[in-house]
Amino acid sequence: xxxxxxxxDYPITDGEGKTITELHLRRAKAKDLRAAQSQKNEADQEFFxxxxxxxxxxxxxxxxxxxxxxxxxxxxKEMQKGKSK
Numbered sequence: 001x002x003x004x005x006x007x008x009d010y011p012i013t014d015g016e017g018k019t020i021t022e023l024h025l026r027r028a029k030a031k032d033l034r035a036a037q038s039q040k041n042e043a044d045q046e047f048f049x050x051x052x053x054x055x056x057x058x059x060x061x062x063x064x065x066x067x068x069x070x071x072x073x074x075x076x077k078e079m080q081k082g083k084s085k
Contacts, residue, residue: 002027004075010065015057023054025075049076 004025011021028049036049044058050072051058064072 004079006068006071006075008064008068010068012060012063012065014060020056020060023056023072025050025053025072025079027079028053028076046073046076 006023006025008021008023011019013019032049032052035052036045039045039048047058047061050056050061054061061069
């Protein structure tokens with residue numbers, strides 16, 4: 001599983017005017033986590049990571065509805081578990 005597709009219950013419009021109805025979240029690598037640590041606080045680190053893994057910009061991540069953002073957070077947590085045995 002190299003990518004998780006998250007359907008948005010509340011689509012957003014990105015900075016280019018495109019409607020986004022789903023997010024394609026690629027699996028994180030250690031270098032993504034390291035890059036996220038450059039942000040000043042945990043909330044910005046998570047936004048940065050989500051932006052990096054989806055191809056959005058942080059401002060677009062901020063437009064996600066809280067219910068959709070929670071789906072993204074859950075996907076990140078599941079991703080950290082790795083493959084089931």
